Amino acid sequence: MLYYKQGVDILSDLGDIHSITEAQELFKQRLSPEHLRRLAAITCEEALLRVANAIALCDPDAVFIHTGSDDDCAKIRRMSLEKGEESELAIPNHTIHFDLPEDQGRMVDQTFYIVNADEGISSLAKKEARNDSHAYMREYMRGIMRGKTLFVGFYSRGPVGAHSSIPAIEMSSSTYVLHSAELLYRNCFADFDREVVRRGEFFTNLHSEGTNRSEDIDKVRIYMDRSWQTTYSTYCTYAGNTLMMKKGNHRFATDSALYKFAGKELSEHMFITGLKGPGGRLTFFAGAAPSGCGKTTTAMVGDNFVGDDLAQMWIAEDGTLRAVNPEIGIFGILKDVNEEGDPYLMQCLRKPGTEVIFSNVLIDEYKKPRWEGDGEEIPAWGNNFQGMWTKDMTDVPMSHPNSRCTLLSEAIANHDKERNADPAGVQVRVITYSGRDSNTMPPIWVADSTDAGVAIGASIVSKATATEMGATGVNRQPWANAPFVAAPLAEYLQAQFNFYTNPAMQQKPIMAGLNYFLTHDARGGSGKGLLGEKRDVHVWLGWLELYAHGDVQALKTPIGMLPKYEDLKKLFREKIDKDYPESLYTMQFSLYIDNIIARIDLQNEAWRKEEGASERLFKVYDGQKAALLELKKTVGDIVKPQTFN
Secondary structure: OOOOOOOOOHHHHHHHHOOOHHHHHHHHHHHHHHHHHHHHHOHHHHHHHHHHHHHHOOOEEEEEEOOOOHHHHHOOOOOOHHHOOOEEEEOOEEEOOOOOOOOOOHHHHHHHEEEOOOOOOOOOOOOEHHHHHHHHHHHHHHOOOOOOOOEEEEEOEEEEEEEEOEEEEEEEEEEHHHHHHHHHEEOOOOOHHHHHHHHHOEEEEEEOOOOHHHHHHHOOEEEEEEEOOOOOOOOOOOOHHHHHHHHHHHHHHHHHHHOOOOOOOEEEEEEEEEOOOOOHEEEEEEEEEOOOOOOHHHHHHEEEEEOOOOEEEEOOOEEEEEOOOOEEEEEEEOOOOOOOOOHHHHHHHHHHOEEEEOOEEEEEOOOEOOOOOOOOOOOOOOEEEEEEEEEEOOOOOOOOOEEEEEEEEHOOOOOOOHHHHOOOOEEEEEEEEOOOOOOOOOEEEEEHHHHHHHHHHHHOOOOOOOOEOOOOOOOOHHHHOOHOOOOOOHHHHHHHHHHOOOOOOEEOEEEEEEEOOOHHHHOOOOOOOOOOOHHHHHHHHHHHHHHHOOOEEEEEEOEEEEEEEHHHOOOHHHHHHOOOHHHHHHHOOOOEEHHHHHHHHHHHHHHHHHOOHHHHHHHHHHHHHHHHHHHHHHHHOOOOOHHHH
């Protein structure tokens, strides 16, 4: 259980501003008349105290109150170029930002939850005692912004007025961070006070890049103080470590769903996208996948793309499952983004008309951004985050695997701006869960019960990706949200059961697994690489859309429902004009029973270590394993899908 406002509030203690009178006096001393006038529009005393203490602690030379106006946005962009945090590229409004070589992804070993004594926390999370975090900030954050400007922005994580939208303050000395914030989140300066009253909470984020030198990388700390809903980030510039309104506040939103809105809300690491079915019918999907597992690509397959990364979900009064995207932009991985698989995104990245921040790509001699897998001829030379690069450096990547692009979602041709701005959200009819699985699960399978659907999410596994610095091997990634869940996983598991089985949810979604990563050699093929293509996702989602409305039937198996060959063959032709031989269908959808049982045993063993984990999960695992073993007795280890006709 999490108890709010417990333990010392480190920001308030170190800033030593405890009353609104003290805060107002500090503002008069430290803000210019123009920015003092701007801040007067904010009347929430708790928020003003957070800003005042940040100023007192970090001691910036100037304070910039960001109103979200076009002039403010333009000024911050100019300042970022002048400061050298970004540089212009050949296409207007395209810029490049380079992080330090050691700061290319989430620094998992230097990221901590600040915890109080006896506070429950996820077994997969790193924690630090409040006293130790307090001591670090006393030593390293005092005066960290001397010679710099502190930028203060007020944002909404979701459409203003939406049931599960949460306001947040972003404070940073980095122009790149504030520039990114404007592309990713809704500036709600004018609505901030009302939103705090409506929601009853707000998040606070404080960052400084400090010296921004490789020799100081050991000083990097990324802290989440759950009790006080405040993040701290120092000596780093990678947006995943600095723009804590994203994954830092996602952690807090997850806490709010668990402890303030139990059984009524979830905060998920999911895309939201709409797919058109027969007669122009529009069906919305929400899908979880770990970073680097195709979530953005899947989202953009939709005819009405809403969001690629996060979803705030709740049960509406009419009994439907609703979701909003907390963001208005994308912070997307560029590796393997190309014209064939990502035509909408490539239009934004290669043609004028879209504001884009590139990070950690190669910049060639023509000031053109390049990245691994962009589908174009490799350049002779260029500059990347490590310095000069030439084509003959075969052991040095052209761009970092975690190279990114930041842009407004509305720039993408199939983005549904109207629905992304609607406080009512969209009704979610299909939930999908994906990971990186080369040899076990088929491309799609549908849970035959709500509990089995929760089990699919609880069982995601993925190889470590370039998103996580220092991480290796195969990771359990329950709901693809485990890196962002601070609560004990047993509590999060129970929250999933409580949400999806809440009687108030009268129109339940179908819940399905997706797997794009089966390989030829794992399925008896003669080739190398993936057993399928990136564009096949059009078919997998298309079939799920039909199944959700009862337009196709499925094969009942021990792991859930599988599509029939005839339906997929038709969809491959209709969706992507591609032949789909039955031999490929057989390879993809055969059940490799020993592999599946090994995966069940892995999950069973891991979840048994989570104190208090619901027996409902183990009932699903045990039932599937028993049915698979019985099937193996009569059919053998490899069971073709045609067996279930």
